[in-house]
Amino acid sequence: MNIFLRKPKGFYDVYLRSPASDKTNTHYCPGCGHGIIHKLIAQAIEDFDIKDRTIMISPVGCSVFVYYYFDTGNVQVAHGRAPAVATGLKRANPDSIVISYQGDGDLAAIGGNNIMQAANRGENITVFFVNNAIYGMTGGQMAPTTMIGQKTMTSPYGRNIYNEGYPLKVVELLATFEATTYLERVSIMDAASINKARNAVRKAIQCQIDNKGFSLVEILSTCPSNWKMSPVEAKKWIKTDMITYFTPHVTKDKINERESHKVEKIRLNSEETKSKLDLPEKRDLVKIDMSSVKEKYKNPRIKIAGFGGQGVLILGNMLAIAGMEEGFNVTWLPSYGPEMRGGTANCHVRIDEKPIGAPSVAKADVLIAMNKPSLEKFEKEEYLESGALLIYNTTLIDIEPSRKDVDIIAIPATKMADDMGDLKVANMIIIGAYMEKTKLINEEALERALQTGVKRKNLMDLNKKAIKAGMDFVKNLK
Amino acid sequence: MPKIEIDANHCKGCGLCIDACPKKVIVFSEDINKLGYHPATPKNEGCIGCGICFYTCPEPESITVYKEDKSA
Numbered sequence: 001m002n003i004f005l006r007k008p009k010g011f012y013d014v015y016l017r018s019p020a021s022d023k024t025n026t027h028y029c030p031g032c033g034h035g036i037i038h039k040l041i042a043q044a045i046e047d048f049d050i051k052d053r054t055i056m057i058s059p060v061g062c063s064v065f066v067y068y069y070f071d072t073g074n075v076q077v078a079h080g081r082a083p084a085v086a087t088g089l090k091r092a093n094p095d096s097i098v099i100s101y102q103g104d105g106d107l108a109a110i111g112g113n114n115i116m117q118a119a120n121r122g123e124n125i126t127v128f129f130v131n132n133a134i135y136g137m138t139g140g141q142m143a144p145t146t147m148i149g150q151k152t153m154t155s156p157y158g159r160n161i162y163n164e165g166y167p168l169k170v171v172e173l174l175a176t177f178e179a180t181t182y183l184e185r186v187s188i189m190d191a192a193s194i195n196k197a198r199n200a201v202r203k204a205i206q207c208q209i210d211n212k213g214f215s216l217v218e219i220l221s222t223c224p225s226n227w228k229m230s231p232v233e234a235k236k237w238i239k240t241d242m243i244t245y246f247t248p249h250v251t252k253d254k255i256n257e258r259e260s261h262k263v264e265k266i267r268l269n270s271e272e273t274k275s276k277l278d279l280p281e282k283r284d285l286v287k288i289d290m291s292s293v294k295e296k297y298k299n300p301r302i303k304i305a306g307f308g309g310q311g312v313l314i315l316g317n318m319l320a321i322a323g324m325e326e327g328f329n330v331t332w333l334p335s336y337g338p339e340m341r342g343g344t345a346n347c348h349v350r351i352d353e354k355p356i357g358a359p360s361v362a363k364a365d366v367l368i369a370m371n372k373p374s375l376e377k378f379e380k381e382e383y384l385e386s387g388a389l390l391i392y393n394t395t396l397i398d399i400e401p402s403r404k405d406v407d408i409i410a411i412p413a414t415k416m417a418d419d420m421g422d423l424k425v426a427n428m429i430i431i432g433a434y435m436e437k438t439k440l441i442n443e444e445a446l447e448r449a450l451q452t453g454v455k456r457k458n459l460m461d462l463n464k465k466a467i468k469a470g471m472d473f474v475k476n477l478k
Numbered sequence: 479m480p481k482i483e484i485d486a487n488h489c490k491g492c493g494l495c496i497d498a499c500p501k502k503v504i505v506f507s508e509d510i511n512k513l514g515y516h517p518a519t520p521k522n523e524g525c526i527g528c529g530i531c532f533y534t535c536p537e538p539e540s541i542t543v544y545k546e547d548k549s550a
């Protein structure tokens with residue numbers, strides 16, 4: 001006498017991850033459909049000998065603890081996000097077999113868009129969609145797949161088509177997507193149906209092993225506890241009430257038509273990727289002479305404000321990158337409206353010898369005001385420290401700063417930029433002024449920042465000229 | 479003769495195997511197991527080793543089916 005059928009090896013012998021004292025029984029209710037479906041999957045994993053390369057994805061729902069049971073790789077994901085995580089896992093490890101196990105609340109409600117996009121991309125993953133027409137774990141609320149007239153905790157008079165619409169037919173919906181390969185609806189209502197479900201589970205996994213693309217099996221399952229039925233009655237209810245609407249059938253089978261296509265493994269840090277990204281070579285930090293930087297200009301909290309389009313954000317960005325090239329800790333926090341030009345823009349920059357806790361600058365040590373409203377607003381005591389450095393653009397600001405307790409550089413940046421032939425380099429003139437005044441950022445560091453930040457290389461010379469002009473302006477003030 | 483074994487302490491007494499068995503050779507036990515259920519128990523006389531009980535049972539460890547190896 002030989003063992004013909006026994007616990008599949010796709011399961012752990014003992015469920016050590018379960019916190020329960022009984023580590024050999026599942027946590028499911030008596031007669032729960034999950035156990036039956038788990039068994040079919042575990043058996044397929046054993047028979048295909050793919051245990052060591054399978055990654056099961058546990059959803060949110062009663063089957064959140066899939067990782068207790070399956071002796072495979074396991075990831076538990078946020079509600080409905082299994083197809084997105086599966087996509088990442090599969091693309092990063094094309095040889096793995098990624099199985100997403102999801103319920104109807106998870107897949108059809110909160111994760112509705114996730115499954116549609118993954119299916120539409122034709123991801124080479126396998127999804128087992130367990131449809132029991134209800135939210136089981138949370139106590140039996142109505143799901144998108146709840147049957148017409150079915151009473152649940154949140155549809156106590158029964159699902160009404162005029163109020164909640166019709167149950168969502170997931171496989172039929174996904175069949176309309178060009179990229180899907182294999183879709184079938186099965187049930188576990190009787191022995192013959194379970195056998196069909198077993199075959200469908202195997203076919204779907206085989207589809208992935210052969211790199212044929214997206215496969216999904218919808219399995220009509222039971223929830224005896226929330227349906228308030230005995231397990232035997234629940235199985236009969238699938239037969240009498242569910243399959244009349246959710247017809248079990250092969251919705252789509254293009255396995256034979258599809259070519260085997262394996263995703264290329266994504267190689268991070270490869271030479272090819274690096275050259276495509278146009279990254280600069282690794283190099284040493286720019287050395288600066290901190291003894292020439294006055295104490296009050298060290299570790300500045302900088303606020304830069306102006307109209308959108310004046311280059312306010314890039315001004316801050318360049319300062320931050322240059323600071324980084326010198327080995328400081330830096331942050332750059334932009335704040336702007338949805339317009340590309342016009343509107344107001346400001347950004348907060350911190351350049352610090354110590355790690356930075358918060359990137360936002362409530363009260364600044366340095367204020368760069370590119371237009372009048374910015375000066376009026378941010379020179380107020382609540383925004384600007386006493387003894388701070390205030391650089392403002394006199395071309396656009398026809399008033400004097402009211403603060404007398406700060407160092408002031410009044411520079412006609414926009415006028416100077418116009419004289420140089422391009423209004424847009426006003427921001428670079430300001431950077432030059434800031435560099436000359438504080439000595440915190442040197443020219444070499446800024447040039448490196450420009451190389452990463454200025455996309456149009458033909459403007460490089462003009463930018464450098466503008467910076468020089470800004471520096472000279474401050475030198476001549478002395 | 480094929481036969482099945484049911485591990486009483488892995489049975490939650492849902493009765494699905496009893497309902498599904500084509501030969502009706504599985505019954506509820508009079509005993510109460512450590513989970514607090516009347517577990518299913520095989521009579522085995524008349525078992526044809528079809529495996530239907532195994533596939534209808536939601537508990538991985540509960541039912542084991544034995545059969546003559548025809549290839550031997």
